Amino acid sequence: MNESTINERARCLLKALIERYIRDGQPVGSKTLLEESGLDISPATVRNVVADLERLGLVHSPHTSAGRVPTEQGYRLFIDNLVSVKPLTSPEVRNIADQLEGDEDMDALVESASSMLSSLSRMAGVVMLPYQQQTSLRRIEFLPLTEGRVLAVLVLGDYDVQNRIIHTTRPYGRSELERIANYLNAQFKGRSLSVVRHELLSAMQGAREDIDRLMREAVSMAEQVFEADSQPDQDYILAGETNLMNYEEMADVARLRQLFEAFNEKRTILDLLDKSLQARGVQIFIGQESGYQALDSCSVVTATYGADDDVLGVLGVIGPTRMAYDRVIPLVDVTAKLLGSVLKQRH
Amino acid sequence: MNESTINERARCLLKALIERYIRDGQPVGSKTLLEESGLDISPATVRNVVADLERLGLVHSPHTSAGRVPTEQGYRLFIDNLVSVKPLTSPEVRNIADQLEGDEDMDALVESASSMLSSLSRMAGVVMLPYQQQTSLRRIEFLPLTEGRVLAVLVLGDYDVQNRIIHTTRPYGRSELERIANYLNAQFKGRSLSVVRHELLSAMQGAREDIDRLMREAVSMAEQVFEADSQPDQDYILAGETNLMNYEEMADVARLRQLFEAFNEKRTILDLLDKSLQARGVQIFIGQESGYQALDSCSVVTATYGADDDVLGVLGVIGPTRMAYDRVIPLVDVTAKLLGSVLKQRH
DNA sequence: GCTTAGCACTCGGCCCCGCGGGGTGCTAAA
DNA sequence: TTTAGCACCCCGCGGGGCCGAGTGCTAAGC
Numbered sequence: 001m002n003e004s005t006i007n008e009r010a011r012c013l014l015k016a017l018i019e020r021y022i023r024d025g026q027p028v029g030s031k032t033l034l035e036e037s038g039l040d041i042s043p044a045t046v047r048n049v050v051a052d053l054e055r056l057g058l059v060h061s062p063h064t065s066a067g068r069v070p071t072e073q074g075y076r077l078f079i080d081n082l083v084s085v086k087p088l089t090s091p092e093v094r095n096i097a098d099q100l101e102g103d104e105d106m107d108a109l110v111e112s113a114s115s116m117l118s119s120l121s122r123m124a125g126v127v128m129l130p131y132q133q134q135t136s137l138r139r140i141e142f143l144p145l146t147e148g149r150v151l152a153v154l155v156l157g158d159y160d161v162q163n164r165i166i167h168t169t170r171p172y173g174r175s176e177l178e179r180i181a182n183y184l185n186a187q188f189k190g191r192s193l194s195v196v197r198h199e200l201l202s203a204m205q206g207a208r209e210d211i212d213r214l215m216r217e218a219v220s221m222a223e224q225v226f227e228a229d230s231q232p233d234q235d236y237i238l239a240g241e242t243n244l245m246n247y248e249e250m251a252d253v254a255r256l257r258q259l260f261e262a263f264n265e266k267r268t269i270l271d272l273l274d275k276s277l278q279a280r281g282v283q284i285f286i287g288q289e290s291g292y293q294a295l296d297s298c299s300v301v302t303a304t305y306g307a308d309d310d311v312l313g314v315l316g317v318i319g320p321t322r323m324a325y326d327r328v329i330p331l332v333d334v335t336a337k338l339l340g341s342v343l344k345q346r347h
Numbered sequence: 348m349n350e351s352t353i354n355e356r357a358r359c360l361l362k363a364l365i366e367r368y369i370r371d372g373q374p375v376g377s378k379t380l381l382e383e384s385g386l387d388i389s390p391a392t393v394r395n396v397v398a399d400l401e402r403l404g405l406v407h408s409p410h411t412s413a414g415r416v417p418t419e420q421g422y423r424l425f426i427d428n429l430v431s432v433k434p435l436t437s438p439e440v441r442n443i444a445d446q447l448e449g450d451e452d453m454d455a456l457v458e459s460a461s462s463m464l465s466s467l468s469r470m471a472g473v474v475m476l477p478y479q480q481q482t483s484l485r486r487i488e489f490l491p492l493t494e495g496r497v498l499a500v501l502v503l504g505d506y507d508v509q510n511r512i513i514h515t516t517r518p519y520g521r522s523e524l525e526r527i528a529n530y531l532n533a534q535f536k537g538r539s540l541s542v543v544r545h546e547l548l549s550a551m552q553g554a555r556e557d558i559d560r561l562m563r564e565a566v567s568m569a570e571q572v573f574e575a576d577s578q579p580d581q582d583y584i585l586a587g588e589t590n591l592m593n594y595e596e597m598a599d600v601a602r603l604r605q606l607f608e609a610f611n612e613k614r615t616i617l618d619l620l621d622k623s624l625q626a627r628g629v630q631i632f633i634g635q636e637s638g639y640q641a642l643d644s645c646s647v648v649t650a651t652y653g654a655d656d657d658v659l660g661v662l663g664v665i666g667p668t669r670m671a672y673d674r675v676i677p678l679v680d681v682t683a684k685l686l687g688s689v690l691k692q693r694h
Numbered sequence: 695g696c697t698t699a700g701c702a703c704t705c706g707g708c709c710c711c712g713c714g715g716g717g718t719g720c721t722a723a724a
Numbered sequence: 725t726t727t728a729g730c731a732c733c734c735c736g737c738g739g740g741g742c743c744g745a746g747t748g749c750t751a752a753g754c
Contacts, residue, residue: 027717029716029717029718030717030718031716031717041726041727042726042727042728043717043727043728044719044726044727044728044729045725045726045727047717047718047719048719048725048726051718051719061717061718062735063733063734063735064717064718064719064732064733064734065716065717065718065719065732065733065734065735066716066717066718066734066735067716067717067718104512105512139490141488141490143486143488143500143502145502145505145508146505149505151500151502151508153490153498153500153510155490155492155498158492158493158496161492161498161510161512163500163508163510165451165452165508241607241611242604242607242608242611245600245601245603245604245607246604250600251600253592253597253598253600253603254592256592256600256603257589257592257593260588260589260592261589264588264589374746376745376746376747377746377747378745378746388697388698389697389698389699390698390699390746391697391698391699391700392696392697392698394746394747394748395696395697395748398747398748408746408747409706410704410705410706411703411704411705411706411746411747411748412703412704412705412706412745412746412747412748413705413706413745413746413747414745414746414747
């Protein structure tokens with residue numbers, strides 16, 4: 001029942017079958033499969049072999065006497081052992097790199113990456129926003145807004161600035177806020193967000209009355225700022241969803257609806273991206289493997305990106321199970337690496 | 348050929364026909380129309396009248412011997428003269444008001460409004476971001492980022508803060524930036540953005556060498572900040588697009604694709620919203636009236652919102668031409684008014 | 695002159711049928 | 725173990741017939 005039971009010829013035929021099916025979406029019959037594979041055997045032999053493949057659950061025929069279609073396990077075997085990837089050409093790579101390097105801020109960068117993935121694959125591109133915990137705090141600044149509301153400006157990398165509105169129990173003046181900011185900057189500048197959060201916690205617990213009022217207030221403000229951070233941290237940018245409407249496997253409007261609702265909800269996709277955050281490199285979820293109803297008959301090809309050894313996030317491509325993996329895999333791989341190197345370069 | 352040529356009975360039948368058609372989407376025959384209208388005449392008479400309506404281009408039959416379906420002109424007449432709107436119940440109104448009042452910042456507010464529109468109409472809700480030109484500048488602040496890049500923070504209303512990154516020809520220190528900010532705040536605080544922009548222009552032209560270096564630099568920085576503003580000013584938040592996939596008139600995937608691409612492109616929808624920015628109150632575009640291919644067989648119901656007499660933006664609902672106008676019109680109307688009053692209240 | 699009953703007619707939807715073709719599985723021979 | 729031959733299967737497609745809903749027309753009635 002496992003792959004070791006299938007010999008070289010069978011693998012060759014499976015590979016040919018899947019490649020052919022990916023190309024034109026029709027069930028593949030023994031005759032077409034024969035010419036596709038280039039093997040020097042008779043159609044009858046092909047039929048025997050394919051019957052074996054069916055018994056192993058690698059292919060499946062939609063009805064008696066149609067050709068065969070790959071199953072999810074078939075695709076799995078194909079991707080793990082058979083696929084021969086077609087690397088991007090160097091102009092293609094340059095094109096992506098140029099695009100990414102031209103972007104001013106983090107949002108634009110992620111947006112570009114997503115739309116590059118989508119346009120080059122003609123499917124949907126998705127890029128998770130970089131995981132913030134590793135990035136270091138460059139500066140924090142406070143501005144008074146209205147009574148009881150203060151704006152916190154967080155400068156993170158060279159290219160990432162975030163605003164937070166926090167609530168205070170009493171009004172603060174500019175100079176007071178400035179002193180608080182100075183204190184916090186002195187304390188936390190250059191530390192990563194996770195370290196900041198951790199130190200804040202111990203600062204709250206360890207010292208009670210032995211720190212002066214300014215410090216106490218500074219810490220409680222910072223608490224609010226960095227606590228608010230924990231929520232919206234996970235997000236992604238999607239591009240080219242509408243490309244998916246071109247594929248016949250998505251012709252069913254109800255299915256399409258499910259998928260697009262999952263895109264809007266974000267939770268499903270985030271969960272999936274989270275899963276691939278664990279592993280390094282390219283990862284592929286085929287159809288039901290993802291475990292989400294909405295992604296039935298879709299595949300998701302992901303890769304983590306990061307600077308050096310820090311994994312900052314995940315990006316990928318979402319499309320029908322019948323996609324050109326040999327092109328998509330290098331595309332996702334290269335884009336992840338390029339995005340990582342741009343982020344690293346900008347520290 | 349105009350509406351004056353149709354008498355009371357004909358209007359009554361047209362109204363009944365459209366109401367019935369909106370309710371169940373089937374072509375309406377003379378018999379069902381008769382019971383719908385409650386008139387005391389015979390089916391044959393109904394047929395005669397309906398034949399007249401067809402001659403006037405108000406209804407149309409998909410083929411010989413099916414019932415009748417309203418044309419766009421039919422809908423137009425219906426909306427302008429016949430529709431009897433069903434006002435929202437006061438709990439419904441309260442619900443919307445509560446939702447909007449609970450929102451912290453501008454983005455959340457607009458997001459809420461959009462999703463209220465969508466969920467209550469079961470179609471797509473759209474809210475254009477408030478037009479910025481009237482809003483007054485509360486404070487501007489600069490922070491150095493890297494060499495040659497400065498972060499400008501614009502505080503606009505009580506609830507709207509924006510970041511801009513600008514480029515400078517030489518590095519600026521904190522204190523220098525602070526002085527520049529002070530100068531600009533003294534000069535422009537409380538002025539509306541359009542006034543600021545206008546005054547900047549004359550400041551650039553009027554005075555050349557007779558202003559000192561600080562002022563010149565301040566002005567050129569401000570120029571960059573407020574010029575960058577002109578572009579991204581027009582944007583909208585869409586919610587519940589996927590609701591549209593429920594309607595049979597949207598069953599065609601190609602059409603759906605066009606529509607969703609228009610949503611992504613944003614230009615089409617923005618143009619349309621711009622049009623309704625001119626008029627006050629509720630405005631309705633039926634099918635082709637909008638002039639955009641992508642909105643074929645869709646209607647758009649919009650209303651302007653604002654504080655006092657300033658029109659700040661537009662919001663609305665997008666759905667199939669066959670929608671329950673009697674519910675949607677008050678929904679859009681009320682939501683616009685509530686959003687306006689929240690914005691006004693927050694000055 | 696408007697309204698109404700009666701009637702012939704039209705057309706879409708549906709089911710059923712028959713046919714052609716691509717493809718299979720089995721068997722028997724090499 | 726491979727191969728040729730063959731019977732069989734079933735989808736897709738076009739055509740024919742039937743049903744039902746609804747129309748337009750005509751002629752009679754108020």
